[in-house]
Amino acid sequence: MVKVFIYPATSLILSDMVARFGHEPLGSAIGIRERIQTPGFESPPLQITPEEPKKGLKWAAVEVPSGVRGRMAVYGPLIEEAEAAIIIKDPDYAFGCMGCARTNELIQFHLRNKGIPVLDVAYPTSDEEGVGFVAAVKEFLTGLKMEESA
Amino acid sequence: MTEKVRIAQLSCGPEYSGVQKEIYDAASMVDAEVFFPDIALSDVQQGFSEFGLDVRSPDLKLAIARAKALVEGRIDADAVFIATCFRCAEAAIVRNELRRYIHENSALPVVSYSFTERTTSGTLLTRMEALTTIARRRALLAREVQEGITLGIDSGSSTTKAVVMKDNEIVGTGWLPTTEVLKSADGVVDLALQEAGLRLDDIEAIGTTGYGRYLIGKKFNAQLIQEELTVNSKGAVYLADRQHGPATVIDIGGMDNKAISVQDGIPGTFTMGGICAGASGRFLEMTAKRLGVDITELGPLAMKGMGNTVPMNSYCIVFGTQSLVNALAEGSAREDVAAAACHSVAEQVFEQQLQEVDIKEPVIMVGGTSLIQGLVRAMGELLQTEIVVPPHSQYIGSVGSALLASGYIRGE
Numbered sequence: 001m002v003k004v005f006i007y008p009a010t011s012l013i014l015s016d017m018v019a020r021f022g023h024e025p026l027g028s029a030i031g032i033r034e035r036i037q038t039p040g041f042e043s044p045p046l047q048i049t050p051e052e053p054k055k056g057l058k059w060a061a062v063e064v065p066s067g068v069r070g071r072m073a074v075y076g077p078l079i080e081e082a083e084a085a086i087i088i089k090d091p092d093y094a095f096g097c098m099g100c101a102r103t104n105e106l107i108q109f110h111l112r113n114k115g116i117p118v119l120d121v122a123y124p125t126s127d128e129e130g131v132g133f134v135a136a137v138k139e140f141l142t143g144l145k146m147e148e149s150a
Numbered sequence: 151m152t153e154k155v156r157i158a159q160l161s162c163g164p165e166y167s168g169v170q171k172e173i174y175d176a177a178s179m180v181d182a183e184v185f186f187p188d189i190a191l192s193d194v195q196q197g198f199s200e201f202g203l204d205v206r207s208p209d210l211k212l213a214i215a216r217a218k219a220l221v222e223g224r225i226d227a228d229a230v231f232i233a234t235c236f237r238c239a240e241a242a243i244v245r246n247e248l249r250r251y252i253h254e255n256s257a258l259p260v261v262s263y264s265f266t267e268r269t270t271s272g273t274l275l276t277r278m279e280a281l282t283t284i285a286r287r288r289a290l291l292a293r294e295v296q297e298g299i300t301l302g303i304d305s306g307s308s309t310t311k312a313v314v315m316k317d318n319e320i321v322g323t324g325w326l327p328t329t330e331v332l333k334s335a336d337g338v339v340d341l342a343l344q345e346a347g348l349r350l351d352d353i354e355a356i357g358t359t360g361y362g363r364y365l366i367g368k369k370f371n372a373q374l375i376q377e378e379l380t381v382n383s384k385g386a387v388y389l390a391d392r393q394h395g396p397a398t399v400i401d402i403g404g405m406d407n408k409a410i411s412v413q414d415g416i417p418g419t420f421t422m423g424g425i426c427a428g429a430s431g432r433f434l435e436m437t438a439k440r441l442g443v444d445i446t447e448l449g450p451l452a453m454k455g456m457g458n459t460v461p462m463n464s465y466c467i468v469f470g471t472q473s474l475v476n477a478l479a480e481g482s483a484r485e486d487v488a489a490a491a492c493h494s495v496a497e498q499v500f501e502q503q504l505q506e507v508d509i510k511e512p513v514i515m516v517g518g519t520s521l522i523q524g525l526v527r528a529m530g531e532l533l534q535t536e537i538v539v540p541p542h543s544q545y546i547g548s549v550g551s552a553l554l555a556s557g558y559i560r561g562e
Contacts, residue, residue, distance in 0.1 A: 043168050043170055043171040044170060044171060044174070045170065048165060048166055048167075050168040050169065051168065053166075053168065053267040054267070063237065064237065065167075065235030065236065065237040066163065066166075066167035066168075066169075066235055066265070066266050067166045067167045067234075067235040067238070069167075069267070070165075070166030070167045070168060070267070071166045093191055093195065093211075097212075098208060099162060099166075099207065099209035100162065101205070101206030101210075101240060102207075102238065102240075
């Protein structure tokens, strides 16, 4: 089993595909679960406090907007854990929405810099592309299994 | 209990910056409710493509679609609060365009704000209060004539002012530096009453504004305790005799600056803030001190100088002071330094704040800094217009409070 960071990290479809092929998806649900389940936090809706942008300094400099640093405090630890990643280019809103364009650029940069296997795949716009999309994801995830056993 | 004012939030980032709770807190303090306009996925896709601003951020696309839903009347709201991260260039573009779009296409009062993770509910309170006042008290803001005998007290960060008004005339004024908030208020009230030849018992209604408004309002049992954005707008158009039609009110204060776009005496959009005290009256006060003149002499001194001969950076008060000291050390004339300081403050307000409101003539400058002629001249040059400085402009908050408080004499 490999820990696979998914982008968009909010995508339930992608999360489900990773799990179906026997790996652990790293996405928003994991990062946010910790904050929702932490008692004593008061800031709705994600229970993020002004402490998060400070933690985010590890991944983004102080000149960067606070929202980017707050998001990086959620995604940064997951990127550090990641052993592989799937990046969907220009996904539709319904497939999984990532709020901040600058954070998204930074997430992808960190993933590529890690030197882990990364699958880049375009978001499908037709049935035919959809089949190819699923096949590419399947092939990548199956390959990870083989790498692991080797 | 009054119905809660519903403020629609258009934003990107406050949840992740940890300031969403501060936004909710500020709204609840003024009995308002902040909500996110609920729209369908198809509205999002259609919304931003119709708006024509092809931004990369999905959250900003969502904000654009929500703004369209508000303007088109698909979502009910009483006011709009636009909030995005400070430092984000893309968000700054969207923030400004949405503010303009809502202002031009609806009657909703709107305020925009760029936050950091350190933004507190206290910082947001005045803005929320202004939004709710405009939404809730249009009848009060429509008041054009002062009646009876009323007192207005303005407790600012630098100075405390009071005005006694009787039958639409200013009959007494008081002005003191703010030290202890209550003590300064007592002092200015005594001065104003003395000049008016009246006693506190004669006053029929009291209004307070400024940073110390709650404390002073409680002590004097004021009928009206109101933030300075709406009060100053009303006071400005009243004193300038421009109660009908559009106007722009600029108030460069001791600690923060206000730029307000007004229609018939009612604020439409406004900004309040300033990056640093470098762009405020405090910097001019410090300049006067360094030049060895009283603040009242700074304006005439600046009028004699040429501001463009001295480079002055007032983005931050520390940088501004460095420029000031350097210029004097290099032998620049005091007049030129005074003019440069005025120009730099005007330039900062122009660049940082006036870009966020629609400048419509007449431009009315109010507050203590409007008495500094050099600053008014510099602002006029930047805006390419004749600036109106009404009589008693330094008492703007007190006059606005006294005017609006008279609405309470007969229980309006």
